[in-house]
Amino acid sequence: MACPSKPMITSLNPLTNLNQTKLFSAYLHLDLPISSNSSNGRRKGMPLRKTHLLKAGVIPSPVKRVGGGRREINHGAIGLQMWSLCGFGYWVQGFRCFPWLALNFYMSHGLGLSPSMLQLVQSTGNLPMVAKPLFGFISDAVYIGGGRRLPYISIGAFLQALSWCTLALVPTHAGRFPTQMACILLSNLGASVTEVVSDALVAEFSKTRSAGELQSYAFAAVAAGGLLGNLLGGFLLLKLPKVNPMFFAFSVLLTIQLVLCLTTKEVSFYITQASNHHLPQNSLKENLSKQFTALIAVITETRILYPLLWIVASNAVVPLLSGSLFCFQTQCLNLDSSVIGLSKVVGQLIVLCTTLSYNQHLKSIPMRTLISVVQVFYALSFISDLFLVKQINVRLGISNEVHVLCISSLAESLAQFKTLPFTVLFSRLCPLGYEGSLFAFFASAMCLSSIVSGVFGVGLASLLGVTSENYSSLPLGIVLQVLAAFLPLVWISHVPMMMNLELQKPRRQW
Template sequence: MMVEEEKLSTLDEHVLENESKGGICSCVWTPIYWFKMLAMEMHWSFVFGVVVVNGISQGLGGALGRVSTDYYMKDVQKVQPSEAQVYSGITNIPWIVKPLWGLLTDVVPILGYRRRPYLVLAGVLGVISMLFISLHRELHIVFAVLCLTAGSAGVAIADVTVDACVAQNSGTHPYLAADMQSLCSLTSSIGALIGFSFSGIFLHLIGPKGVFGLLAIPFCLVLLVGIVLKEPHTPNFAYTQVNQKVLDAAKAMWTTLKCPDVWRPCLYMYLSFSLSLNIHEGMFYWYTDPKAGPSFSQETVGLILSVGSVGSLLAALLYQNGLKDHPFRDVLFWSQLLLSLSGMLDLMLVLRLNLKFGIPDYFFVVIDESVSQMIIQLKWMPLLVLSSKLCPRGIEGTFFALLMSIDNFGVLSSSWGGGFLLHILKVTRTQFDNLWLAILIRNILRAAPLCLLFLVPRSDPNTSLVPTEIPNTKEGTEISGSENIELVSLVNNIDGR
């Protein structure tokens, strides 16, 4: 404790010294000093890994990949919006199996290393898939979806692995846990803003296939992180224990899920996501259609999405500073209700009511995107906190990853359900007569989870929700150890701000 106090006092002295300089110089030098301090305390390779994986690969690369995938499906593969909706769900499957990646990085080291080989694997997987889809002239849709899924798997594996590094360093450097979470959030947000802002420009200059080729660069950097990351070498690992550890984790998670205090909120989380049908591809095709829609350019689409990411960031700040102490049911009720009502903005846009009120399409869509993304984030934040409260001791990391997978499976169901709705209503590449009906049905279904709020505990979010009847088994403790994959990195991000 004395060592930690001395380090904290030293850090405070440097911060005060920087602040005393005041003005613009303080704004410039404080972040530089902060990065330098983190690099000195935990090794520069860790800071480099967080910036690359969270900021460049997941933030910037994810933004570029989202926009380029939309245009690739529309202009290159020329698929219908309902098909594109189904394909987008398939590419997100690697995020549903996050507990698998977590278990592998936690209990199955390769050549004596737990983190580095998986970062190398993620980088190689991403580079090969992005170059393949970029260089192939007439790639069949099946192979295109496989490449996009492989790239998504690369991002997911790298994300889980860096989360494990953050969790491990939070245990050895608890006085810097908040700084590490700030580093993750800051780099991810900045990367997404930059990616969306420049996505339209890159698409206009080199096309969607060219952007995929450009995305090989972030994966090369992930590969580089796997090479330079400082990690202790642990040879002579007993691989015979792997099967038993995985089996113990599965048994502990199943025992926990059977508890009513756990499965009821899990059921609500899945239904709240799955009932909010995703018809993004139908709206995107309409946005860019020169006859039926406003015919937004590639640059305009990128800028609109960048405004949406700003709305998400503002929602996170609003929840942290004003809503985090409110009961889960209250926040979820209003966020779900507002989500249903905000969907009516899409309806007004498609019916062209905004033009009758003299509001230009671009201005109206910017408002729509920022409001909807803000409300979606406000809904997501209490669910994330609720998930963290449901994790029993001993299997926190793996169980939290399981809860995130349940949410992602709900998103997958939403995407496929939206594709089915677009197909039934015959919304095609050029036919949008029934798009307004798809939006109306989606908005009505968004209100359905309001009837399921009884599944969510009516408790103070600051109290513990871990079921007391679930024993803390020896096996569960061994599985968790000091290197939980998801617990520290995600839970501290919410509760420790």
């Protein structure tokens, strides 16, 4: 499946303290009073920088005049637009499980793919996700029609809508598999563009919010979309004779997202658009060169590099056996699509609950401690798959349906939640104007680690002789999976010990 590559809202208040007001004033050229103890509104030693004035008419100003010639920013309008657009975008991202559930059943039952081949197709389909750094890199450096976020989200939504609509029109038989595979790659290409630019948008806007607020909101939107997508997908697979209508329905949702992006003006980027003001004044080659140099500087900084290496390695070292388990559940245990779909719903509920808990309580726990506990539970959660394959749950009086419904998605949910603290950390440490590049690199590295994990899983299943007719060696593979999941605890020291991410404000400009 695609890398999916984020709700308790604590505050929507506008900027109130003087430093934040001066930051807005410097970037927007507002005539705001600055205290006398500051040297022209900047700290000592900070070089003067050229500014890029936004073109009138391209983006409607969220600034209005008040008495005495002073002006203030209409934060409410910006915030509402930002929350609505991002909320729907992340919800659609989570809802991608709806057509993917149908696609997995079609490839497993309609095309008769083996467990290893199914997992290989899933991993190969994720290859466009590895190109995320390029998309984030370009979105940071190149403006399209006066914007550098929404135009790219529109492009990604268009590519996805085109691919899923094509899948809906293509006949579902083995002779069309090359065309279907091309559509899968095109869909994930569009999804990679949309996801990385959306993450950059959230990272930019979150610098004026409390730590983790927007990230938790985005995670919650993804979980809500996944919850409904799996629930509806499992139900429709039982009712519909073909999967094509499900593909078409999702393409309609993507078209709605495309229309929203095209009709929304990019008013949420005043800070970062101005902070990266030098880019529109230079040639494309100079912009890309500066952006690449800055990205290398950001990534190689120790406080970003070490946590990044840990989260990527913690995924890559665990062999993924999802294809084998999916085929075992549907072909050997004969579980229908509604049970599989509902199990994913439970998984998304777990993500939603843990996201709420993180935003309310867990983010006050030292990050290294929190991640260590999550990793331990992640490793132990694979034991539930061992119980299912060995049918220990049946001997304990728990039916296969109940076991799969309640427990089988736990590992996937914990893996998804584990990225949230790192997303918050990187958004607070990333310099202004380079969020797209950093989060694109982060997302790409995560997708690459998932592909490596999937390839390891395919190799392990093949080595153990796991096939559609023989699952006798699958328990050994799960045991090795559990042991591999404990390995990242050996280098857990790469995860920082910090309790309050709220204190980590981005100060440095590259």
